[in-house]
Amino acid sequence: MDVLTDLLQRSRARGAAFAHTTVHGDWGVRFPAGPRISVHAVVAGEAHLWADTAEQALRLAPGDIVLVRESMRHQMAHEPGAPCIAFGDLPLDPTGRRRVVTGDGPSTVFFCGAYDFEGDLCRATLDSLPATFRLRPEPGSTLRATMDLLGREMLRDEPGQQALLDRLLDVALVQVLREQFTASDTHAPAWFRASNDPHVGAALRALHAEPARQWTVADLAAVAALSRSAFARRFTDLLGEAPLAYLTQWRMALARERLRDTDLRLAAIAQSLGYGSEFAFAAAFKRHHGAAPGRWRAASRAAAA
Numbered sequence: 001m002d003v004l005t006d007l008l009q010r011s012r013a014r015g016a017a018f019a020h021t022t023v024h025g026d027w028g029v030r031f032p033a034g035p036r037i038s039v040h041a042v043v044a045g046e047a048h049l050w051a052d053t054a055e056q057a058l059r060l061a062p063g064d065i066v067l068v069r070e071s072m073r074h075q076m077a078h079e080p081g082a083p084c085i086a087f088g089d090l091p092l093d094p095t096g097r098r099r100v101v102t103g104d105g106p107s108t109v110f111f112c113g114a115y116d117f118e119g120d121l122c123r124a125t126l127d128s129l130p131a132t133f134r135l136r137p138e139p140g141s142t143l144r145a146t147m148d149l150l151g152r153e154m155l156r157d158e159p160g161q162q163a164l165l166d167r168l169l170d171v172a173l174v175q176v177l178r179e180q181f182t183a184s185d186t187h188a189p190a191w192f193r194a195s196n197d198p199h200v201g202a203a204l205r206a207l208h209a210e211p212a213r214q215w216t217v218a219d220l221a222a223v224a225a226l227s228r229s230a231f232a233r234r235f236t237d238l239l240g241e242a243p244l245a246y247l248t249q250w251r252m253a254l255a256r257e258r259l260r261d262t263d264l265r266l267a268a269i270a271q272s273l274g275y276g277s278e279f280a281f282a283a284a285f286k287r288h289h290g291a292a293p294g295r296w297r298a299a300s301r302a303a304a305a
Contacts, residue, residue, distance in 0.1 A: 003191045004177065006208040007125060010257060011117040015039075015169025017162070019112045020098045020154040021090065025105030028077030028084035031068075035114035036126060038068045039172070040076060043151045045108030047076050051132050054081035058134050060110075065147060066134045067176060069126060078108065087112075098154075111154050113169045119257050125177075128189045135179055143175040194238040199224040203235065207247055211254060212274035217243055252288045255281070259297040260304075266293055 021029075031038060040049065042060045050057035051072045057080035058066055068074050075084045090099040117126070137143040150168045153161065181188035195201045203220040213219075220243050221231035235243045251273045258269045270281030285293045 001209045002205055003195055003208055004174065007122050008174065011119055011122040013115060013117045013122065013170070013173060015113050015115045015166055015173055017111065017113045017150070017154065017165035017169055019087070021100070021111065022098070022107055022109050023101040024107045025103035026078055026082065027101050028075060028082040029087045029090060030075050030084040031073065031087050033070065033073045036070045036117050037115040039065060039113045039115070041065045041111055041147050041151065043109040043111065045106055047078070047108050047110060048080045049074060049076045050080060058132065060134065063144065064134055064136055065176065066132065067129070068132050069129060072131055074132070111151060115169070115173055119260060121253055121257060125189055128187060129180065133180065135176060137179065143172065143179055146172050146175060190239050197234070197238060199226050199231065200235050200238050203231070203243065207250065211247070211251055212272055214274060215244070215247055248284065252285065255285055255293065259293055260300045
């Protein structure tokens with residue numbers, strides 16, 4: 001299993017299409033902070049999007065996609081700095097499914113979606129993204145095809161439409177992350193760069209496929225088709241930590257997920273992560289988190305209540 005798939009599936013990353021909008025003339029809308037990632041795609045016309053100051057506005061042309069990370073209130077308008085109203089206050093058309101602003105002047109058509117993630121497994125991946133960034137997928141690319149299909153589907157009104165839109169947004173998220181990390185390789189997460197390495201990538205996929213296995217460096221080196229020393233050196237150079245340290249960090253991330261989201265007993269969690277006993281698991285968890293797993297679970301649930 002590749003790392004990106006594992007992270008997104010375990011985080012239960014889900015997209016939801018929430019608006020198709022057509023505006024005319026002078027217009028401006030304000031989006032609140034909220035979803036972990038908001039996405040806006042321009043189908044026709046032109047728009048400008050900014051978060052902090054209008055001087056930093058991104059000009060969006062047809063086919064452009066812009067992603068905004070959580071906690072970023074942002075605006076979109078016909079020109080930078082234009083007066084904006086809350087997005088929810090835009091009028092709905094008679095079907096109640098699309099927002100339309102009538103008026104004189106050229107039209108702009110765009111659609112918006114949102115992504116949310118459960119837990120913290122994707123935190124480091126999301127933190128590696130710019131607060132706001134624009135992508136211009138090449139004509140004929142898979143991302144452009146997905147966004148074109150999203151735009152066309154939003155104009156339809158047929159059974160199953162929302163389910164289809166949600167799934168298309170899930171597809172788009174993977175494609176957007178791949179394009180962004182590939183285009184900005186120096187800022188991509190270490191695991192993404194390492195995943196493209198023919199040797200270390202194979203070991204990473206094996207670790208994520210079987211995190212409970214009693215891996216040794218020699219086992220992983222065999223998967224990577226390298227000598228033990230060459231593999232350990234290459235893995236550490238690419239990931240910034242030794243192979244078994246990476247495995248421990250990943251097991252601890254999975255432990256947090258299971259403590260927070262399930263009622264599994266500590267012994268069952270320990271076994272599922274490859275620890276020989278509940279005591280060994282508890283000791284490892286306390287070393288990494290400064291609290292015993294039972295205490296951490298209680299505090300996590302109290303904070304979420």
